[in-house]
Amino acid sequence: MRNIFLLLGIGLLVACSSTPTETRETPKETAANLVTLTPAQLKNFELTMQPLQKKIIPYTIKLNGTADLPPQNLVSVSNALGGYVKATSLIPGKPFKKGDVLALMEDNQYIELQQEYLTTKAKLKMTEAEFERQRDLNQSKATSDKAFQQAAAEFQANKIALQALSEKLKLISINPQTLSSNAITRTIKLHAPFNGYVAKVNVNVGKYASPSDVLFELVNPQNLLLNLKVFEKDISRLAPGQSVVAYTNTNPEKKYAGEIIFTGRTFAADRSVEVHANLKNSLGLVPGAYVNAEIEQATTESWAVPEEAVVSFEGKDFLFVAKGKDSFELVPAETGVTGNNWTEIKNAAAFEGKNVVFEGAYTLLMALKNSGEEE
Structure with a gap:
């Protein structure tokens, strides 16, 4: 037992003598932020x-989408009476101006229509004179009421027929006011109704086109629509009448001003809703082009x-x-x-x-x- 206590004492003495005399300096703490x-x-x-x-601070909503044609800006050209294509120089993409000749059409029925109009016009003068004669005679009781009524009916029928033929002539761009027996033509001209460019050509020279056939499809690039996507978080911020500024990736410096006309009411798969806007001037913007748009709103x-x-x-x-x-x-x-x-x-x-x-x-x-x- 005495030996055990002796060993413990020696152990404690050794442990105390082994404690380092130098103390380490702790690093200065610095805040991470x-x-x-x-x-x-x-x-x-x-x-x-x-x-x-x-x-x-104005809040800017950034959207993207495409420049689209409104339905009234894509026009299908047909010939109301049909006929053969005598001449045309149109190709897809070709620009034209309002009043330009799109094609020359030829058909025998144009001649017949003009002939019928001039014949009816001559008959109208004769029936008008007979009507006036029978009216005067009827007033003096020199002729029967039946004869006067018959003359009036013939005059009215010719008047109606002439007006109907006049409208038919206008359909094929023939002015009935200037038509005479010396001006009868077998060809007619189809004129461009606006400034634009050709989208499709469905005929060639010599082909017969019926009244239901579409000869050309024309594009009026003025006043295009913007078809944009807005996501759910910004839908409540948009309303008709708000101003929109659009631009393309290829020419971001060129800005196109527009105005929201309405927003959609159904969500797409990506939780977006369509927003439609009118463009005030879309000259130079190609239908179908990808566009970016910004809508700026003032905040409090x-x-x-x-x-x-x-x-x-x-x-x-x-x-x-x-x-x-x-x-x-x-x-x-x-x-x-x-x-x-x-x-x-x-x-x-x-x-x-x-x-x-x-x-x-x-x-x-x-x-x-x-x-x-x-x-």
Whole structure:
């Protein structure tokens, strides 16, 4: 037993004598969201600081879609009476102006129609004279009422027939007022109803076209429609009458002004709804072209910072707040809408009475990241 106590005492003596006399210096703790600059860095960094500012920030809704033709801007050209194509120089894509001759048509029935019109016109003069003669005789009781009524009926029938033939002539672009026996023609001209370009040509020279056949399809590129997609979160912000600015990827500097006419009421598979807008001037825009569009809306006045003051770190938004002359703290920020290079700050109370870094925030973020890597 005595030996055991002796051994324990020796063990304790050895343990006490082995304790190190030098103490290690613990590292100085630094906050992970705080960056401190040296005098040299302060001199080289371009930093500006201000409190949050009150701003009215326009909210811009960005959409995409296509420029589409309204139904009335795609015109199918037919010949009301049919006929043979005598001449045409149209090819798909060719532009034309209003009044240009699209094709010459030829048919025997054009001659017959003009003949019938002129014959009926001559008969009308004769029946009119007979009607006036019978009227005068009937007033003096020199002729029966039946003869007068018959003359009146023939005059009225010829008058109706002439008017009907006149309208038929107008269908094939023949002016009945200038038609005479010396001006009868076997060909007619099909004229362009507006400025545009040819989409399709369905005939060739010598082909017979019936009245139901479509000879050409013409496109009027004026006043195209925008067919845009808006997603669910922005649907409530849109209404008819709002202004739209559209542009293409190939020429983003060229802007096309428009106005919303209506929004759809059904969702697509991607939870988007169609928005349709009229374009005030679509000259130069090709139907079917892919377009981008922006709809700008004013919001109420709110606390904001310049867009460059907001930095993103690990998927979140932050602002740098001055903690002294050389220290800056990274503080979480709840951002709202962005417009005119300003961003809304929803948690403005967290920055009340503090100076926020407006210019140089990204430089501070890089310095903070570098200091974290060195540790």
